[in-house]
Amino acid sequence: MTHPEQPWTPDPTLAEPVTEQAPVRLQAGEAADAAEATTADAPRRIDTTGEWRRVSPKYILVDLIGSAIAAVVVVVVAVVLGVIFEQAWPWWIMGGLLLAIALGAAFTPRRIRSIGYQLRQDDLLFRRGIMWTRMVAVPYGRMQLIDINRGPVARAFGLAELKFVTASAATAIVLPGLPAEEAEDLRDHLVEVAESRRTGL
Amino acid sequence: MTDETDAPRPPFGNLPPQQPAPGSEPQPGYPVAAQPEYFPVQHQPPRDQRNLTDGEWHRLHPATPLLRGGIAFLAITGFVIANLRERLVELFLPGAGDTAEENYDPLTYVWEHGYVGLALLAVFVVLLVVMAGFFVSWRMHTFRVTDEAVEVRSGILFRTHRNAKLDRIQGVGISRPFLPRLFGAAKMEVSVAGADASVKLEYLYSRDADNLRRDVLTLASGVRLAEKGLAPAPTVGPGGIENEQVLSRIVNERVSEFLAPELDPGTAPPESVVRIPVGRLIGSTVLSIGSVLILALAVVMIVSIVNGQIWSLFWFIPSVIGLGSYFWSTITKSLRYSIAGTPSGVRIGFGLFSTSNDTLPPGRVHAIEISQSVLWRPFGWWQVKINKAGLSAEDAIGGKGNTTVLPVGTLTDVSRVVELLLGLPASEDLRDELQLAINEPSRSGFTLSPRRARWFDPFAWKRTGYSLRDGLLLFRKGVVWRKLDILPLARMVSFSVSQGPVERMFRLASARAHTVLGPITPTLPVIGTAEAARLYEEVSAGIVAASLADHSHRWAQTVPDAGPAPENFS
Numbered sequence: 186m187t188h189p190e191q192p193w194t195p196d197p198t199l200a201e202p203v204t205e206q207a208p209v210r211l212q213a214g215e216a217a218d219a220a221e222a223t224t225a226d227a228p229r230r231i232d233t234t235g236e237w238r239r240v241s242p243k244y245i246l247v248d249l250i251g252s253a254i255a256a257v258v259v260v261v262v263a264v265v266l267g268v269i270f271e272q273a274w275p276w277w278i279m280g281g282l283l284l285a286i287a288l289g290a291a292f293t294p295r296r297i298r299s300i301g302y303q304l305r306q307d308d309l310l311f312r313r314g315i316m317w318t319r320m321v322a323v324p325y326g327r328m329q330l331i332d333i334n335r336g337p338v339a340r341a342f343g344l345a346e347l348k349f350v351t352a353s354a355a356t357a358i359v360l361p362g363l364p365a366e367e368a369e370d371l372r373d374h375l376v377e378v379a380e381s382r383r384t385g386l
Numbered sequence: 387m388t389d390e391t392d393a394p395r396p397p398f399g400n401l402p403p404q405q406p407a408p409g410s411e412p413q414p415g416y417p418v419a420a421q422p423e424y425f426p427v428q429h430q431p432p433r434d435q436r437n438l439t440d441g442e443w444h445r446l447h448p449a450t451p452l453l454r455g456g457i458a459f460l461a462i463t464g465f466v467i468a469n470l471r472e473r474l475v476e477l478f479l480p481g482a483g484d485t486a487e488e489n490y491d492p493l494t495y496v497w498e499h500g501y502v503g504l505a506l507l508a509v510f511v512v513l514l515v516v517m518a519g520f521f522v523s524w525r526m527h528t529f530r531v532t533d534e535a536v537e538v539r540s541g542i543l544f545r546t547h548r549n550a551k552l553d554r555i556q557g558v559g560i561s562r563p564f565l566p567r568l569f570g571a572a573k574m575e576v577s578v579a580g581a582d583a584s585v586k587l588e589y590l591y592s593r594d595a596d597n598l599r600r601d602v603l604t605l606a607s608g609v610r611l612a613e614k615g616l617a618p619a620p621t622v623g624p625g626g627i628e629n630e631q632v633l634s635r636i637v638n639e640r641v642s643e644f645l646a647p648e649l650d651p652g653t654a655p656p657e658s659v660v661r662i663p664v665g666r667l668i669g670s671t672v673l674s675i676g677s678v679l680i681l682a683l684a685v686v687m688i689v690s691i692v693n694g695q696i697w698s699l700f701w702f703i704p705s706v707i708g709l710g711s712y713f714w715s716t717i718t719k720s721l722r723y724s725i726a727g728t729p730s731g732v733r734i735g736f737g738l739f740s741t742s743n744d745t746l747p748p749g750r751v752h753a754i755e756i757s758q759s760v761l762w763r764p765f766g767w768w769q770v771k772i773n774k775a776g777l778s779a780e781d782a783i784g785g786k787g788n789t790t791v792l793p794v795g796t797l798t799d800v801s802r803v804v805e806l807l808l809g810l811p812a813s814e815d816l817r818d819e820l821q822l823a824i825n826e827p828s829r830s831g832f833t834l835s836p837r838r839a840r841w842f843d844p845f846a847w848k849r850t851g852y853s854l855r856d857g858l859l860l861f862r863k864g865v866v867w868r869k870l871d872i873l874p875l876a877r878m879v880s881f882s883v884s885q886g887p888v889e890r891m892f893r894l895a896s897a898r899a900h901t902v903l904g905p906i907t908p909t910l911p912v913i914g915t916a917e918a919a920r921l922y923e924e925v926s927a928g929i930v931a932a933s934l935a936d937h938s939h940r941w942a943q944t945v946p947d948a949g950p951a952p953e954n955f956s
Binding site: 227228229230231232233307308310314316317318319320321322323324326327351352353354355356382 | 579775836879880881882883884885886887890891893895898900901902903907914915916917918919922923925926929930933934
């Protein structure tokens, strides 16, 4: 059985030009990994061939704003608690939480650049994570629902999030930081190919 | 009790089949507006010729409201009667008890004020309303089986209408809990893909259930009933009401139904392919984690008793009773285990007192796991579990819904069960193949995890690996619990590989196949990165290829009859 549809190609104006981004293809660590892979019998990092599409770099800012909001909430709560109890422990907790948020924020750009997806002929690949890497392959025919979610901050930046629902809860694919129009086009495209490749579970 | 089940068909059965319903329904005193479409009057032929798959609406077993909710009403009635017992004794045997002032209760009040007539009337009205409610809910609870779907509608004020598309059916289970069994009733559950989306027909006549399931599955398979010669004779005209209400016949029928084997000889091969000897069943239950727990508890208790702490009995005895009842239910559930291949799929039966049997059509098994705990190893016993669609989340995780398809068996039994589940032809080779895959996966075409995985998984690394063959993905893993997962690619939802920082240090990764929710979580705990990448590529391509070649949603349909409809495109 042949599928006449070609792989999805986004509108060039909407596509994220990969080259425009900061050095994302090979981070320093990955370069070292690659060098080592030539000497060792196996690569350190699992990867697959093909070009990964990345999410919008604006999403880094969205995520950082989210972290900043979390930090503000922590500070406010700590101040309130500190005033009420007049003790030192809220400040210690606040310090710890702020440190954690700052650490998370420091890795945010890399973490978000690690999110990638590939639209192949018959399936969608998704990967994320730098420390804990995860790669998922879902055939289009297995998708049951595709949700578009837009949070308030993401909306301000014109971004949306695609959530894929399959028969298995473990599939768990959420693709954040897509430009809203691209997200809708992608959804329509995926619904279409899912329909034509539908199988009886 | 039994009279009720075999009472003559309701008076509406006498009406000619084509007569429109509403006019025939002027039941005075019903608060419910009788809407025409809810009362399609159809003639019900003598029950042995009942054709339930003719696309018409049919009713369920008349005892249904009683079995579903009326038990509570009966219990309340019984409670009231029990409390009035003394009063009744006094009424018929005056002077047997002394009427004292402390016995003053509402009944005495009613008696003294001469409200007896009113009270009796009230009781009568309440009974009438309850009976009417039962009757109406029975009337309005109908089902039908068409070429496309199984549909059920029920409810008096709030109507519900459920429908299971035939090509989405994941299995049909018939269960006969103890009480309904006494009434000759059975519950049929048509599970479709989707958590908790099953259509329940509770309760059917027990004798109809097996035929109905066969017909539903035959329809679902894409074969027309008439082609198979299974379609019963067309519905005969009126006058089929049977009058032979001989009590002895009913009792005989009920008893023979109760004792009948779980596999109906007419629709299944007579022989279950696997038998579980009682000794093995008891032995395997005793050699489980539960008994280890009991031993540990016993040791703790003896130590505390020796130290003079008698109170430890307070928690020990209840926990032993709890575990004992767990053992008892496990054993009685599996006592009449049977598994056999039928034209409509694999039929698995369970249960001594409350029986249940499920038929899984071909291609509805999403994952198979063969496992053996270290306690069972000396005896060569194995257990087989499956993941199947259509279970609610808690059932799937809790291992309910008959997902254990072989409670205990030898490897030969396992190979027979796997053959049935995968629809393979019966052969003697599979047993050896399984044996080799479990004991020496390296010689069986498995890609094993590399030596450096020994730091990560010191005991099992030599026997952890995967193999892709014949549209199946096999995972071999474990030492204490030896496990072999068999995953049909055509059913797999998605596939992932992942890697944490420690795994990366050792150039290792882990893999996981995603299937529908069930007792099995098919993972490959450790594998080399290069192998993981290759596995990822092969499986993702394999799922697509296997799904394209898969036609099991209409498993018996070889030639599409009217061109490839969009939904049959796969």
